Amino acid sequence: MNIDQVLAQMRVMSAQASESAGNDFGELLKQSIDHVNSAQKEASALRSAFETGEGDMDLAQVMIAAQKSSLSFEAMVQVRNKLVEAYKDVMNMPI
DSSP states (O other): OOHHHHHHHHHHHHHHHHHHHHHHHHHHHHHHHHHHHHHHHHHHHHHHHHHHTOSSOOHHHHHHHHHHHHHHHHHHHHHHHHHHHHHHHHHTSOO
């Protein structure tokens, strides 16, 4: 096997990996944000339904939904903080 062939294969594989990795991370981040948003909307809807007496809601369901929403939001904030910290570290690297 020729070294030029190996290098060419490595370049092709590297290009494919970088293209798919960028799309996957962005899509994963978008899905996570959408999940947090839907959890908050669900908790808000349950809270409103409980306050108005609509449906067969009990306080435990409302509180569990609110805590799930709060926990997912806090986790999203921590991910954001880590991303900002990593960005700052990269930007402060000497060239």
